[in-house]
Amino acid sequence: MWQHDCPAPDMINADDSLLLDKGLTALLSECDKPLTIRQLVAEWPLVKAAQLGNDALCRYLAGYDKGTVVDAIQLPAKENGRMFYNDALSGFNFTRTRMPFKKALDKLLSEQNNAEADTLYVGSTTVDTCLPNLLSGNKIGLDALDPLGTLWIGNKSRIAAHYDAPDNLICVASGKRRVTLFPPSQAKNLYVGPLHFTPAGQSISLVDFHQPDFKKYPLFKEAISNALVIDLCPGDALYIPSMWWHHIEGTESINLLINFWWRDIAAYIGRSENILYHALLTLKQLPAPQRKAWRDLFDYYVFDDNTARFDHIPPSKQGPLGEIDENTARQFRAWLVNNLKY
Known part of the structure; x- marks a missing residue:
């Protein structure tokens, strides 16, 4: 990662009077820039299970599993978690597979002490489909927005900077996430790749955030000067407004976040x-x-x-x-x- 003192997004705590007075839905509806809410979901049973260790977390998740088969990404350890294109930009540096969710949990557990483990990542999986009733016991209080809840679980991972059209609240349940954010105006400085040929549906920045090549991507220095960087721990949440670019890195042996998407216009x-x-x-x-x-x-x-x-x-x-x-x-x-x- 570049050496730069990037500011963090605006931040409040879960017991902040602003949140308590307005409520989460009203607060986020008024936001037009990222907002960190420390320990917003610290009382979730999911987060408390994760605090007992990876084994307890996986047992908790398995209790909701109904044998669902999920999409998983596998990435060689030499890629250091970066899910990206191959060198020729003709394909990708990872493989996709289908596996039972329980098998993915077992594999993550079996490799949790292996610093050289290949990356295994289950992302953008609808919670209600994969783990029915999980959200009933881990409520977020956004019912008025009718959000879609999805889960993202894996070991070390680096998701290239991209934007999403819906508003987004990410909630870290286990592990740690470093999120680097850029306002929409910085698209011109992020060296965005193809629109029609992408690793996961959204166009991504081609810059390696761990080793940015400023000779090849000189305008990225300007993007950095406009970046916000935040480290999230279990229980923390981050609101990412529509169209803000974000790079997300998971650093622990098992990282789990639940995110909630919504749009403020009719479908x-x-x-x-x-x-x-x-x-x-x-x-x-x-x-x-x-x-x-x-x-x-x-x-x-x-x-x-x-x-x-x-x-x-x-x-x-x-x-x-x-x-x-x-x-x-x-x-x-x-x-x-x-x-x-x-």
């Missing part, structure tokens, strides 16, 4: 990423003056905060320029699909 609105992908196929190919004109048009139609700018159009004719309900979204999605035909 029928769809995925914003689709706009970016289509713009790359169309707008990016235009001459510079036309791209500038389209930027101005997007500013007017999409990014301008003047809510009265369409008041000259009767509400019944505003369509997607006005309030969008599920019926309007369905109608104009069909209209869009028809216009995409060529």
Whole structure:
């Protein structure tokens, strides 16, 4: 890791009056930057089991297991936990496999004292599918947001910097995590890889955070100057707002976190990423003056905060320029699909 005194995100404790007065949902709904909440989930039975050791943690998890088969990543020890591309960027440096969750736990336990163990990582696994009722006994208090809970468990791991569209609250149950965060504006300095060919669905920074090559990636120095770094212990939680880039490293023999995803818009609105992908196929190919004109048009139609700018159009004719309900979204999605035909 680079030698740099990066500041940490804003931080409060679980007993902070701000949290107690507002409640977790209201507090996070008002946040527009990362927030660490120390010991937010310290009273979870899951965290308390982990405090007794890896064996107790795995017994606790196995008690909820119904024989679910999960996706797992296996990575040679020489990669030092970094899940990434191969040297030619033609494939990846890890293999994917399917295995019973209980088998993954047994393998992690069998290698817990082996400093040279290969990496085994089970990530982005829906908790309710893998371990039914686990969250009923380990509540987070975000029911109003209807979040999706997922688990991430493994030994040493390094997940390359990436962004996620949903808001995200990560809760460390076991082990330690170092999280490095960058605001969305730093995408231009992170040397992001392909959009369509990725290790896990999201495009990632190509910079090795342990050994950054500043000759190859000189703008990364600017990203570092805007980075936030936080070390999380069992019981700690970190709120990562939508679109913030984050690099996550697990450093112990068994690291487990549960995270919660949610969006503050209706599901029928769809995925914003689709706009970016289509713009790359169309707008990016235009001459510079036309791209500038389209930027101005997007500013007017999409990014301008003047809510009265369409008041000259009767509400019944505003369509997607006005309030969008599920019926309007369905109608104009069909209209869009028809216009995409060529």
